[in-house]
Every structure is written in C-alpha cells, then in structure tokens.
Amino acid sequence: MRVRWPDEKLLLQNRIQNTVPLLTLLFITGSLAARVTTPRNITVLPGNPVTLTCDLDGKAEIIQVEWNRCDGRKVLVFHRDHGASFTVGYHERISVETSSRFTLLEMRANDSGEYCCELSTFPHGTLKGKLTLNLQVVTPQVPSSSLLIASIVGGILAIAVLGGIIALLVLCQVKLQAEETAEKKFDNFNAKSFTSQVVQGTNFFIKVHVGGDEYVHLCVHRPLPCDNKPLKLLRLQTSKADHEKIGFF
Known part of the structure; x- marks a missing residue:
C-alpha cells in the first residue's frame, strides 16, 4: 500500500491560519497592556485646590510626563531624573505630588478648560490622556419678594414694639x-x-x-x-x- 504524504503547500496554509490568530491575540494583549486613565471631568469651586491626574493603567516605566492646555499652552514637564519644570505663571501655584499628578493650589476662572497629558514610557512609547476642568459658579440665593416684604415689615414692627417699651x-x-x-x-x-x-x-x-x-x-x-x-x-x-x-x- 502506497503512503501519501501531505502536500507542502497545504501544510504552509495550515501554519499561516494557526499563526494569524495568535499574532492578533498578542497584538491586542500588547495594546491593552498599558493605557492612560484620567478623571475626564472635574468641577471645582473658585479658590479651592484641585488635583489633576494622568495615571498609567498597566506595567510600564514612565520617563517623562508633559502637561499642557489642549490649546497648546504649556503647564509643566516632569522628568524622572531632572524633576519638574514649570511654565511662567504656574510656578507658585502648583504642587507636584507624583510624576503623573499635580495640584493647582487655588482654582481660578482662567484655569477652566481642557488639559492634555503626554506620558513618555518604556516599552509602550508615548501615551496620551485628556481631562476637562470646570469652574463651579455659585449663584447667591435671592429671597422671594414675599419673604423680603415680610422681613421688612417684621423688622419695622419689632422696632416699633421695642421703641414703645x-x-x-x-x-x-x-x-x-x-x-x-x-x-x-x-x-x-x-x-x-x-x-x-x-x-x-x-x-x-x-x-x-x-x-x-x-x-x-x-x-x-x-x-x-x-x-x-x-x-x-x-x-x-x-x-x-x-x-x-x-x-x-
């Protein structure tokens, strides 16, 4: 009886079909190994401190973190070996907690807007994140006209009674x-x-x-x-x- 060996072309196709899903899985796993997470939206009262975070979710070595306003204005750069470098106007207003987070000591109206962070990492390269900082506007409560009239009348009556006594x-x-x-x-x-x-x-x-x-x-x-x-x-x-x-x- 003659034994028929598998065709070499067929064997190659089987190998390719088995390899592609494995490479795809490795690619997806590598892509999801590290990503940047931010609070996305933060709302703060005027004058209060606020901490902005740009954390790395996954295993990687952070070499440098750069914070900018998303319109291009620079805020600060933090390097693992050289420390923090602040843009003019922020030096006295910022407290750096870690390489990927800092605190604005006092929220101002012109601080509101979008902030972009850029992490230089190994082995994943450059990773980016974004968050929005909102200023909470406090509107004073105005008493209704009826309450205002009642308080005025009550005050007048109180004065009259006291004066009479x-x-x-x-x-x-x-x-x-x-x-x-x-x-x-x-x-x-x-x-x-x-x-x-x-x-x-x-x-x-x-x-x-x-x-x-x-x-x-x-x-x-x-x-x-x-x-x-x-x-x-x-x-x-x-x-x-x-x-x-x-x-x-």
Whole structure:
C-alpha cells in the first residue's frame, strides 16, 4: 500500500491560519497592556485646590510626563531624573505630588478648560490622556419678594414694639420731673405716640395724655450706657391737643 504524504503547500496554509490568530491575540494583549486613565471631568469651586491626574493603567516605566492646555499652552514637564519644570505663571501655584499628578493650589476662572497629558514610557512609547476642568459658579440665593416684604415689615414692627417699651420705661422715670417742671400733678401719664432722635445718646419725643383733653409733649434724653447717667427731661410742652402730632422740638 502506497503512503501519501501531505502536500507542502497545504501544510504552509495550515501554519499561516494557526499563526494569524495568535499574532492578533498578542497584538491586542500588547495594546491593552498599558493605557492612560484620567478623571475626564472635574468641577471645582473658585479658590479651592484641585488635583489633576494622568495615571498609567498597566506595567510600564514612565520617563517623562508633559502637561499642557489642549490649546497648546504649556503647564509643566516632569522628568524622572531632572524633576519638574514649570511654565511662567504656574510656578507658585502648583504642587507636584507624583510624576503623573499635580495640584493647582487655588482654582481660578482662567484655569477652566481642557488639559492634555503626554506620558513618555518604556516599552509602550508615548501615551496620551485628556481631562476637562470646570469652574463651579455659585449663584447667591435671592429671597422671594414675599419673604423680603415680610422681613421688612417684621423688622419695622419689632422696632416699633421695642421703641414703645422704651418709651413706657422713660415715662416711669421722668413723671416726677415733668410734674415739677409743669408745677402740677398729672392724674394720668400715658404715652400715646413717640419718636426718637439719635444724638450723643438718644432723645425721645413722647406725646403723653395727662387727663381729660390735655396732652403734654416731652423731650427726654437717654445718655449712652457708658456715661452712667440717669434719664433727663430736657423740654416739656403743655396744653397740647389730641390732634397735634409729636415731633422734634
């Protein structure tokens, strides 16, 4: 019986078919062995520090890392043997942490934009990455008109109530002075309205009902607390009517 050996051409084709998938697998494995990873997007408040990273995912020797704005403006170069070299304007603003990451110490408006990193490695050659740095704009909260009106009205009412209490306290302390000045006793001594004037201390102008249809207007001075002096009746107007409004006098 005659033995038939395989054709050499057929053997070569089989070898090529078996080799191509292996080479393809080796190529893909080598391509995925190292790649650059970045945060892609970073948002920072003005004035805050921010760290930019361009890390190598895989085994490789990093020889040099170059950081640029993607529009071509240089930021810094870091060489494993020679250290960091900063572009003018960044020297006092950057802190280098590792070969592939650095920190901007204070975020400014003109720092926002795209940053490109370029890693010179062995054995993979040059690898590149990119990230975007965004400035977070803080918008102050403006209170609604209803809240604003309520706060204003509340403040006015608080001042009015406080002023009324002070006016009553003033009357309690100056009634005797008013009677001595008017040379008569008052059956009633009730405050109806008042106004005040800030001087070296405070002058209170108080409309007081003293009985019947009679009113008096008082000008009472309250010294500053540091003066440690009592209230003093400065002026008194008698025989006033109800319709006469109190004012400065």
